[in-house]
Amino acid sequence: MEFIVNNSQETQNIAQKLADLVQAGDIILLTGDLGAGKTTFTKGLAKGLGIKANIKSPTFTLIREYHQGRLPLYHMDVYRLEEVGGDELGLEEYFNGDGVSVVEWAKFVADEIPVDNLEVIFTKDSENPDYRKLSFLGHGSRSQALAQALSQSLA
Template identity: 40%
Template sequence: MTKFISHSEEETKKLAQKIASNSKKGDIIVLCGELGSGKTKFTEGFLEYFNLQDELSSPTFTIVNEYDTPDFPIYHFDVYRLEDTDEFYAIGGDEYFQAGICIIEWGEKIEELLPESYLKISFSRDFEDSDIRILTMECFGEYKLKEV
């Protein structure tokens, strides 16, 4: 488990860019945390690495947005509104896992459906300083986190 203290949205985005620079097709990144904890800013930074920052839109109502890179697609999920895991299967969510990189906001809601290898990042706020975020990164299965 690795902890990262972010003092700003920019630091969160820079961390995301470092992780993006080492990402490959088939990687799954699960983002967990309360509303406003930095999950979408992380995704914004991740997409910036691939020059896709102008295309970012929240998939809250569509559940998944697809972004194309020259080598593979990036799938950005927001599963907050799903009532249960059956809804994830109903949209074919599991079919995306090997097709590109998946970033899943509120991924704890579907954790039982995830393949064995993924990166889970839990976002929490510092109660004394509202700008600070604590990101706890945990690798599962064969997923290896490069130095961040």
């Protein structure tokens, strides 16, 4: 399933729709180049969950936790783990916890990621800096159902 967005507000709108559908234990992987819109998407998801905090990329802290909304949001940016992996971080506690986990640069902790996850791939257009293609891939039954429900809610 793919969606075309023309600005950051459209990216956030899709994420807000997804926020209505997520449940505790859902894992969302955000894949794309630097500046592709991954944190913008997370801002929309947080807003949809009712989180009013300023959402910033956790590049240097690795994980930011937000507990003010309908569900806790665990925002992870594991880019800095490219050389070492994440087996010592206890990521499974987040993935199996009471909130929604959003992971940027998940390829660097691929061995830690549960099989059932929703991957969102951000593709930029070199000619139009605001244009993005967002591709949603559900890996596992829960995430496939989540992707399908999102498609129906955006139809």
